[in-house]
Amino acid sequence: MAAHTGRFSNGKLITDFLVSSLGLKQTLPASSDPNLTVADLLTGVSFASAGSGFDDLTAGTAGVVTMGSQVHNFEEYVGRLREGVGREKADGVVKSAVFVIGAGSNDLIMNYYLTPLRRVSFSVDEYHGFLLQKMESFVQRLYTLGARKFTISGLPPLGCVPIQMTINTVTALMKTGSFTRLLGPRVCIDQQNADSVSYNSRLQALINRMESSLEGTRFAYVDIYNPVMHMIKNPGAYGFTHTSIGCCGSGMIEMGPACNGGSCADTSKYLFWDSVHPSQATYRALSDQLMQSLLSQLTN
Template sequence: MASIIFFISFFFSLFNISLQISTIASKNVSAVFAFGDSTLDGGNNNHMNTFFRGDHLPYGRDLPQHMATGRFSNGMLSTDYIVQSLGLKDLLPPYYLNPNVSDHDLLTGVTFASGGSGLDNLTIELTSAMDLMSQFKLFEDVLQRLKKSVGEVKTWNVIKKAVFIVSVGTNDLLCNAYLWPTRLIKYANDVSKYHDFLLENLEYFIQKLYGIGARKIVVTGLPPMGCLPLMVTINSMLPGPYWLKRLCNPKQNQECDAYNTKLHSKVHSLEATLKGSKIAFFDIYSPLLDMVQSPLKYGLLEMGPVCNMLDLTCVNASKFLFWDAMHPTQSGYWVLAQNGLKNVLPYVIG
């Protein structure tokens, strides 16, 4: 009985937060523009020659139309929940070669993110994804379309009140530090120096966004990569302390946490130097790790044999945190979105 009361209270508290955010957003947020990797990709990779595509079932299975849209999940992404809560639209659509995106749609935002993208050009060479500067050029294209459609004044009013979300970095560590440690050799196996290299590239990208008018910017940190199913599986197959065990790798988690600490500091310093900006660090590490360690608190099942190789996909994906080897289920993205709506967006919205 106590657990039922807890979940009811938890639901209504989040419902009230969403109502408050929606009310504020109706005045202060015009659009959401997303850049980065597969966690924000609404289908841009559908038209690209890359292995990293979510345009086939069972991806998208639990969306209202039960169709794969290119989202790397069984359903919605965090950005979809965010634009819903802001009262902007139901889903954040992809922009790249998407004939369904009208000039009117652009007024409330799109995503330019590409599954497999990163901050390191070596990552792009491995994944054939769209790098951040290519995504930025697409945003410049959007600006030109809006200026022709609604005029320059209205376009800049939209950009001034828009929220820009950037989520990138996971593929860089995965490809160049953990799977094929090419970059680590260059940095004498010092992952901290590789962090610095990635953060320099991220800083440059944020400055580019600011230079074209972005003022409300949310930057997402790294997840606890040592707990991603892919890393758990790989570590369980290698000789060492995790051999034949389904355990998180604490060393990899600590390295991601260290990167996030540096990123948090970088965000503060950028905000201090970029006049009139509101730049916020979005911590996804803590809620994801908490969901892994305390799944029942979120109504999730513990990682184990319930969803296995004999079941190609779980019948009830909403009870699990991960949908595939790297990406959360719709339920996982929902929890992250609520964290963002409660702890991050109020700051950048003002």
């Protein structure tokens, strides 16, 4: 986590750029911030918890807030908003608000690929189904609380995340006893990328079903996979010179709080901030693409 940002990055996230582009505020504050005013609540807050996921096991392992607790925090937000501006206006704000949902990567990386916590009980397809069922339940709970507009992000190419490439390289080294692979070029893991594509396809089908079954809703699927792959294959178009390692530390294994100290000279040259999370430059590029299609999908 970069010092003073409160985010697992060196600066702003996609949601920060979105609220800034809409002229609402420069960054999206946490709902738990004790200094929030009613005016702050009216223009958006974040209920997210870094390190969490659709699977409660993910949050439990990381010691962070579960998705269920995030919904509970949203319920408290609605109550506070009603107290501040009245039920009718508060409910109108919730109905017109855009709910940005992005999870799943932590679940697969932490529970399936790095450690076999879920791999002993699920095939990867079964685990995808488990996560999507959790996500659907999450959306339905928000719907009962008045939410009507949703953007839901798919998975990025998980096989190209630096820590995944590092673990794959070390595993190959342990099997062969040769340093050739360790010292060679870092390459994405095709099977994990294929897993991401499969999950995203099922997610899009589920989004279509939810929009049909939940009256009055609008959904926008946010494609993260293809834009990130384009950045990896065409780094120069985005000003990147490093796409397979992160900026902080060695860039190959450190993530989150372990990245408080030491970083590269120019973070804008790196697609990843640490070994898992994108840099501010990447989030900016993703938000620019998202803004081009988001509003039309939710308002047409």
